[in-house]
Amino acid sequence: MKKFFNNLQFRSKIIWIFGIMFFFSTAISGVSYYKYTSHDIEENFRVSAESVLVQIVDTLDMRLGVIRQRSQGMLTNFTFVVSVSDYLNNPNDINVVKAMGTVSSFLKDLEIGENLLHSSYIYTDKGEFDNFVRIRNWQFDFKESEYYKSYMEESGKAIRWFPPQRDQIFQDTDQIIPCVRQFSVQGYAGSLYLVLQLKVKQLEYLLEGKYGFFDKILILDQNGNTIIGSEGLDSAELIKMAEEWKGKETVITGDYQYGGNTYLVTSAVLSENGWQIWGLKSRETLLGSLQSLRNVIFETMGVIFLIGVATIWLLSHQLTSSLRKLEKRMSLVEKGNFNTRFFYPYKDEVGSLAKSFNYMIGEIQSLVVKQEETIEELKRERDYAAEVQKQKRKAELRALQAQINPHFLYNTLNAITWQAADQGAEEISILSNSLGKFFRISLSKGAEVITLREELEHVTSYLDIQRIRYHSRLNYQIDVGEQWLDCRVIKLILQPLTENSIYHGIKERQGTGLIRIYEEQCCAGKEQILKLIVWDDGAGIPEDKLKVLNEALRKGETDRSEGYGIYNVNERLRLYFGEDYGLQFESVKGQWTKAILTLPVRDWGID
Structure with missing residues (x-):
């Protein structure tokens, strides 16, 4: 092979050498570009797919969480519990009628409030209940169903989900997803079951x-x-x-x-x-869209190869002794030295070749510069995309602030109804006034930053409502100095903490509980630090759980379903003020819990 090549004419050698060079450089560039493009498309899809799936999970978690919370609210409602308890403990005609009316009303309200629910049904040892909207399948026996057998075969979980199936309880052909919840009422030892059926089509x-x-x-x-x-x-x-x-x-x-x-x-x-x-x-x-790109790469490779071979074949006839000098210059170029040039004093074919050679090197240098500029532009686009994500996250947090806890609104309206029926109109004024203040400050005309005075007024309204709800079981004190009341803070940072104190602290203890809100001042270098503390004498937090909670808050985690409100408060503080600020807890199990908000005292403004 070597001998054959050496015996070729010099012109043919040039044609072979440059033809092969053109072919492989074009092929490598084309294949590399194709692989890079396909890999980039896959990576972009993975990132987008994760985002889309997170949206789906968040939506379903929210919808199923609302159903769980509303059903829990129904099962713990005083009117519901009393009605069912009276019926179970004394199933006379009057109690039967009362229970059927009360339970059907509650089940109807539960279904109307959530279009994902298909139907609902309650089974007791003394009888069964539904909302009289659908026709019952009277052949259905709950104790013979897979729902009841699953509790008999395996105890432990109160809420159980079953695979999609045709509706067994009511006379229709709809496909439903059953969710069975075991519950009990005070004064009755038997087991009760709430069946919620979700719409598969929805x-x-x-x-x-x-x-x-x-x-x-x-x-x-x-x-x-x-x-x-x-x-x-x-x-x-x-x-x-x-x-x-x-x-x-x-x-x-x-x-x-x-x-x-x-x-x-x-x-x-x-x-x-x-x-x-x-x-x-x-x-x-x-990657189907890359098929056309593959065809373009092959066509371009063919065209470039043919043009290169034809050009070299024509120029090879005019080669002179100057070609060796040109060959040396090309060797330098192959080693990466793009500053070399070939200067030829005449305007014949070799001079044209020298000019073309010099122009090619200049173009390569220009392409290198353009490539570097392209890389810089891609970096700027990456930084811009990161900034867009950050702004999106801010917008999501602002949207979260505007949400109103439907469970709290439901309980408050129930409290107003009970007080109107049992005590007259005196406390309705207090409840209505406090609830109005609560919503007014929650909205704040769209403002994200309010004074500490307004924030304390907001939490006071919330505590007034809860104190009427819990009567003598809840007291509170707010001891914040006058000099701090005009400080600017992010709104809705105290109410989630007081709610957490009530539901996880005060409700878990016996007797009257106390919630105290006060401030502490300290310094970090030249910057003043204000600590707002929400203290309660409730059930406290176990030491191991406290450690996990504080570690999650320190890392800025937000994807936990339990205690979502406090993680939201912590993340908002870290987003607006920096990672040195936020929320931490101190507690002694069975004695007290302290939620500590750390934020800077400075002149600042946020739109």
Whole structure:
């Protein structure tokens, strides 16, 4: 082969050398560009898929959480409990009529408030209840159903979910997802069961808009049963993948082989009931747009190769002794020295070649400069995207501030109703006035920053409402110095902490509880620090749980379903003031708990 090459004409050698050089440089560039583009598309999809799946999980967690909270509110409502208790302990005609009216009314309100609910049903040893909206299937025997048998076979969990099925309780053909909740009432030893049936079609409707992003979406329960999803998927293989990923991250991604295709898989778990949500995208579909790019690369390689060979073949006829000098210059270029030039004093073919050579080197230098500029532009775009994400996060936090706890509003309106019926109109004025102040300051005409005076007025309104609700079980004191009342703070940072003190502290103790709000001042270098403290003498926090809570607050975690309000307050303080500020807890189990807000005293403004 070497001898054959050496015997070729010099002109043919040049043609072969430059032809091969053009071919391989173009091929390597084309293949590298294709691989980079395909990898970039996959990575962008994974990031977007995680974001879309987080939205789905947040939506379903919120909807299922609302259903759980509202059902809990119904089961603990005084009127509901008294009516059911009277019926169970003394099932005469009067108590039966009262219980049927009260329970059906509560069940009807529960279903009207949430369109994801299909129907509801309560089973007791003395009788069954529904809201009289649907026709009952009188052949249905709760004690013979899988719902009751699951509690008999395995005790422990009060709330249990079952796979989709045809409605057994009512006479229709709708597909429903049953959720059974075991509960009890004071003074009755038997077990009671609340069955909430979710609409499969409504759940599918919530996911309908996401099929444009994913090719397939699948929801599995903790036992591997399909709740919602594409037909024919191997759920056992997906569950095996989930076990391998268990404990790594909240949202996980990977590859899945199905039907001869490779799918990019994204998965997350609902915190409400442990459902596993899967989003699948075919790699072939995702990279299908690159087929045209492959064709363009091959065509370009062919054109460049042919043009290069033809040009070299023509110029090779005019080669002179100057070609060796040019060859030396080209060797320098091959080593990366783009500052070299070939100067030829005449205007013949070699001079033209020298001029072309010099122009080519200049173009390469220009392309290198442009490449560096492109890299800088990509860095700026990356920084801009990060800033957009930060602003988006701020907007989401602002939207969270505008939300009103429907469970609290529900209890407050019930308190107004009870006081009107039992004590007359005197306390209605207090409740209405306090509730009006609560909402007025919550809205604050869209402002995110208010004075400490307004924040204290807001929490005072909240505590006045709760004190009327709990009567003599709740007292409070607010001891904040006058000099701090005009300080500017982020709104809605004290109310979630007082709510936390009531529901996790005062309610868990016997007798009257006390909540005290006061301030402490300290310095960090040249900057004044104000500490707002919400103290209660409630049940306290166990030491191990306290340690986990403070560590999560220090890291700025926000994706916990338990205690979401306090994590939201902490994250807002860290976002506005920096990671050196935020929320921490101190507590002694069974004695007291102290929530400490740390924020700077400075002149600042936030739109």
